[in-house]
Amino acid sequence: MNKYLILCLTFALSLTLTSIVIAKDYNYISPQEFKARLDAGEVEQGKLMVFSTQNHKEFASGYLPVAVQTFARPLESEEDYRKLEIVLARAKATTEDIVVICPRGGSGATRPYDYLQKNGIDAGRMFILTKGQEAYNKAFPDDVVKP
DSSP, rough: OHHHHHHHHHHHHHHHHHHHHHOOOOOEEOHHHHHHHHHHHTTTTTTTEEEEEHHHHHHHHHHTSSSEOOOOTTTOSHHHTTTTTTHHHHHHHOOOOOEEOSSSSSSHHHHHHHHHHHHTTTTGEEEEETTHHHHHHHGGGGGOOOO
């Protein structure tokens, strides 16, 4: 019984340590912090670039007019990633901070974040909108456009 318990605890500890090593840190920005930067005019001043990966159906539920719409989700194919090339080119040409928007702040944002970083964009410039477009829609519905 003791050997079994020790084996289970060792396995659980190894899983925990592995997840800590594998876990990647991302920079996040809350809807409130993001709104403050938008209201301060940072997009117009060239200090902030915003892009969205929402697909067409998600876009129809609401979007921010300041965001470059890539329609790149689900970001699983080379064709999906090619839709990010315009964002990558602009990111390389500027020093603007970058906010990545997806529907809920998950893989639709982490995948482009990883792609940009892999292609030379400093992670210190990139932020994922916490809980995505859905959270922003709830917090600031007057800022959101619905086609």
